[in-house]
Amino acid sequence: MxxxxxxxxxxxxxxxxxxxxxxxxxxxxxxxxxxxxxxxxxxxxxxxxxxxxxxxxxxxxxxxxxxxxxxxxxxxxxxxxxxxxxxxxxxxxxxxxxxxRSEVLGMITKDLYTIAVAGTHGKTSTSSLVAHLLKSAGKPVVAFLGGITQNYQSNLLLPGKTKEEPILVVEADEFDRSFLRLHPNEAVLTSADPDHLDIYGDESTILEGFREFIRLVDKKGKLYLQTHAWYRLGEQLGTQAGIREYGLRSNGIHAENIIARPGSFQFDYVGIKAQIKGLELQIPGFHNVENALAAIAIAVDHGLSEAQIREGIRSFRGVKRRFEIHSSEPGHVYIDDYAHHPEEIKACLSSVRAMYPTQRMTVIFQPHLFTRTRDFAEGFSESLSLADEVALLDIYPARELPILGVSSEMLLEGIQASKKILITKGQVMDYLKDSKPEVLVTMGAGDIDRLVPGIAAWTKAQINQAWIEED
Missing domain, CATH: 3.40.50.720 (NAD(P)-binding Rossmann-like Domain)
Structure with a gap:
């Protein structure tokens, strides 16, 4: 068609x-x-x-x-x-x-040079950064993104008037095997952790799904493969594309001299064709540094200069609800994140801890899907234990019906935090007033985002009140 x-x-x-x-x-x-x-x-x-x-x-x-x-x-x-x-x-x-939607997106990728970003986690941030680096360097870019970029306030990027054939950057979603309809010339695989077991059934099947996606990459193209994802998939990938391995501790493309700051991370990029020292990434997080490695590698392969890459990294403002910092005032820090898988929670909270090592961290988490909560209950409890205090909302069902015996309460026993509690969305503001968090993180892929504006306004009011009391 x-x-x-x-x-x-x-x-x-x-x-x-x-x-x-x-x-x-x-x-x-x-x-x-x-x-x-x-x-x-x-x-x-x-x-x-x-x-x-x-x-x-x-x-x-x-x-x-x-x-x-x-x-x-x-x-x-x-x-x-x-x-x-x-x-x-x-x-x-x-x-x-x-x-x-996946069929239509596949039809579009058939006619354009396509960079597809897949993986259980990191797709949206990585694809957005790839698109931004290329666009900020003057390349004609079309991008279909899984979030609203802060730089462009949109989930769609367009090239404007140009005679050049645009480069298409697309987020390749593994849900419902949608990514198998794409026609990538290049691809990134950011991670291959098990998820969507309601669709795939078990871990081995979703890993085979990622292998099928890899085999779609043009044999003359490149595959940017995160180290741990490669380990999970095994050596026999069945692709003729050129493989670029990357990761924080990779033997291939990697980062050195990472410095965690409250509002940014500094690092050195060490790649095959280039080494760039002292890059300033304004979206904090070790996981975001790793995402940036893949984006920089693509930028290098597409001929961007060190100056263009440095400026592109510095000017990237991230994606809404991806480690979005609403307040960085000491004692009144508020960060919101889309994390809804144990590995995403672990990555987010580990980075927050590195940024604010001495302050008490409070997490409000809304589990997403009954099946995901059931399948990864132990992992959720372990990851949430990185916080000092945890408040759990009810499970957001999305497309699912309730499952007997599956609830947020089943995560509580395994959470090793000094304080843990079950609350409703309607109780959140009262909970905040009582707990007075120093570092607050809200997380989840459901409708917890509806609470974010109110929490951000409350945090700002607390800061203003503290200033008044100091005066």
């Missing part, structure tokens, strides 16, 4: 981070775009401001009138997050051409 004859695109689940980026791409390309989502959000508000008509009613008469006369000129893009009993989904299945 091509987009020939298609003039209108309707998105079922348009408010999702990946779907909205695709919707923006079609809109910029001149297609009429509309969509449905269950509830309004800041992201759907932005899409409406950009001219897209969005309905929040799951019924046929909510479809814009211009989309109904000729189904042949309409493409319907849907996400598996839409329930099978959805009225709109069933209507469109009977009358229209439907494609999953």
């Amino acid at each position: 091509t987009f020939k004859g298609i003039h209108k695109v309707f998105f079922l689940g348009i408010g999702g981070i990946g779907m909205s980026a695709l919707a923006r791409w079609f809109s910029h390309a001149g297609f009429e775009v509309a969509g449905y989502d269950k509830t309004p959000s800041p992201l759907t508000d932005e899409l409406e401001k950009e001219g897209m008509e969005i309905t929040f009613e799951d019924k046929v008469d909510s479809i814009p009138a211009s989309f109904t006369p000729d189904p042949q000129e309409v493409l319907v893009v849907w996400t598996p997050a839409i329930p099978k009993d959805s009225v709109l989904l069933n209507f469109f299945q009977s009358h229209y051409t439907l494609k999953k």
Whole structure:
């Protein structure tokens, strides 16, 4: 299938981070775009401001009138997050051409030089940094990202007017095996830890999924492979692409002289073709330094100069909800992160501890999915034990129904923190007032993000009050 004859695109689940980026791409390309989502959000508000008509009613008469006369000129893009009993989904299945988001993204990658970033963790930060380094150096870039970049305030980057063929940077999502529809010329694999066992069943199957993705990389291209991921996958990868190994402690591309500061990390890049000393990364975290290694290696291979790389790293402001620092005032630090897997939590909290080694760390965590909580309960408890105090919210179910015996409470016993508690979202502000955290970290991939503006405002009020009392 091509987009020939298609003039209108309707998105079922348009408010999702990946779907909205695709919707923006079609809109910029001149297609009429509309969509449905269950509830309004800041992201759907932005899409409406950009001219897209969005309905929040799951019924046929909510479809814009211009989309109904000729189904042949309409493409319907849907996400598996839409329930099978959805009225709109069933209507469109009977009358229209439907494609999953991953299929449409695959069609786009077929026609453009593509850098695909895969991995259980680090996809969004790494792909965003790759795109920023190339774009800030003047390369024409199209990027479909899994988060809102702070530099561009969007999950879609476009090249502007150029005669050059753009480079496509895309986040390659392993969920539902979506990444197997892509056509990468180059790829990054940031990690290969088990996840999405509700889809894959067991660890060996998801590892084979990553191997299948690797085999898709053009034989003339390059594969940037994180050390531990390579160890997990084994030596026989079945690819003819040139492999670049990277990692904090890699024998290949690695970092030296890492210095952790409250608002940034400094490090030296040691690579095959270049060594760059004293890089300043404004998004803290050892894991972000490792993500930067892959991005810098790609930048070097695409001909960026040391000065361009240095400036690109220095100017990168990260992605919303990826180690996002809302306050760095001593005694009133507030960091929000999307971490929802034990390894992500461990990476985040280890970095926070390195930045603030003497201050009491409080974590509010919202588990995401009943299956993930069940499958990795021990790992969650171990990672959360890096905090001094832990407050657990109820599990965010997303696409799942409850599982008997699976709850946030099952994590409590294994958490080795001096204080641990179960609270509801409605109790968060009272909890903060009582606990008065010195370093606060909120984490989770559910709707905990709805609490972030209120917590940030409360933190700012505490800082202002402390200043008044000092005066």
